[in-house]
Amino acid sequence: MTKPESPFLKQDGTKCSCMDMLQQMLDSEVTDEQREYFKQHLDHCMPCYKNYDLEMTIKELLKSKCCGSDVPSDLLQEIQMQITQKISS
Amino acid sequence: MEEVQRQHYTDKERQEIFNGEFMPHIRSMYNFGFRLTLDRDDAKDLVQDTYLKAYRFIESFQRGTNAKAWLFRILKNSFINDYRKKSKEPSKVDYQEVEAYYNSEEVDRQITPDLRVESLKDMIGDEISNALNALDVDFRTVIILSDLEEFKYEEMAKILDIPIGTVRSRLHRARNLLKEKLSEYAKSMGYNKSNL
Numbered sequence: 001m002t003k004p005e006s007p008f009l010k011q012d013g014t015k016c017s018c019m020d021m022l023q024q025m026l027d028s029e030v031t032d033e034q035r036e037y038f039k040q041h042l043d044h045c046m047p048c049y050k051n052y053d054l055e056m057t058i059k060e061l062l063k064s065k066c067c068g069s070d071v072p073s074d075l076l077q078e079i080q081m082q083i084t085q086k087i088s089s
Numbered sequence: 090m091e092e093v094q095r096q097h098y099t100d101k102e103r104q105e106i107f108n109g110e111f112m113p114h115i116r117s118m119y120n121f122g123f124r125l126t127l128d129r130d131d132a133k134d135l136v137q138d139t140y141l142k143a144y145r146f147i148e149s150f151q152r153g154t155n156a157k158a159w160l161f162r163i164l165k166n167s168f169i170n171d172y173r174k175k176s177k178e179p180s181k182v183d184y185q186e187v188e189a190y191y192n193s194e195e196v197d198r199q200i201t202p203d204l205r206v207e208s209l210k211d212m213i214g215d216e217i218s219n220a221l222n223a224l225d226v227d228f229r230t231v232i233i234l235s236d237l238e239e240f241k242y243e244e245m246a247k248i249l250d251i252p253i254g255t256v257r258s259r260l261h262r263a264r265n266l267l268k269e270k271l272s273e274y275a276k277s278m279g280y281n282k283s284n285l
Binding site: 023026027028029053054055057058059061062063065066067069070071072075076078079082083086087 | 233
C-alpha cells in the first residue's frame with residue numbers, strides 16, 4: 001500500500017517535519033484532513049507517538065491545574081459599581 | 090490591529106455589551122492577570138483597570154467580534170504600559186537576552202529524555218503551576234493564551250502585536266522551556282529512567 005500524500009506542507013511546498021506537524025496539532029491549527037493524517041502517522045512513528053502523548057498530558061495538566069482561581073467577589077462588585085457611576089455621571 | 094470604525098451605542102446598548110459580552114470573560118481575565126503579575130491584589134487592579142478601559146473605549150469595539158481577544162489585548166497592554174512601569178522592580182526580562190535566546194540553537198532541540206508521562210501524572214500538587222510561573226513573562230503568556238485559553242495563532246498575533254511566525258516559534262520554545270522545568274521537578278521528585 002502506498003503511503004498517502006502528506007497534507008502538511010510548508011510555504012515552499014515541501015513536507016513539514018515531524019516536529020512541525022506535532023506543533024500544529026498541539027496548537028489546534030490543523031484541518032480535519034491533517035488531523036486524520038497525523039493520527040495515522042502516529043501508528044508508525046514512535047518518537048511522534050511518545051512526544052504527542054507527553055505534550056498532550058502537559059496540556060491537560062495545565063488546563064486542570066492553572067485555570068482554577070476564583071474571581072474575588074469584591075472585584076465584580078467594584079467593577080459594577082464604577083460602571084454604574086460612569087453611566088449616571 | 091486593523092482600523093475599526095467607531096461605533097455609536099446608546100447607554101442601553103453599552104450596558105448590554107458590557108454585561109453580555111465583556112463580563113462573561115472575567116474568570117479568564119482574572120486568571121490571565123494573576124499569571125502575569127503573580128500577585129492576587131495586582132491581578133485585581135489590572136482586571137479592574139482593564140474593564141474600565143474597555144468601557145471607556147467601548148465605541149472602538151464592534152459588536153459580534155471577538156470580545157475575549159479584545160479584552161485580553163487591553164489587559165496585556167495595561168500590564169506592559171502601566172503595571173511594569175509602576176513597578177519599582179526593573180523588568181525581569183531583558184529583551185535582548187530573550188531575543189538572543191530565541192535565536193540560539195539551544196532552545197530548538199526536543200527535550201524529552203528524562204521527562205515521562207508517568208512522572209507527570211504524579212505531579213498532583215502545584216508543580217505544573219510553579220513551572221509555568223517560573224517562565225519568563227513572554228513565554229508564560231503564549232502558553233496561557235494557547236493552552237489555557239485556546240486562542241488561535243491569528244488571535245494571539247493580534248493580542249500580542251507580533252507576527253504569526255513569531256507566535257509559533259515563541260510557543261514552541263515556551264513548550265520546551267516548560268518541559269525543562271518539569272523535568273527538573275521530576276528529577277527532584279526522584280524520577281528518572283532507571284526507576285520507571
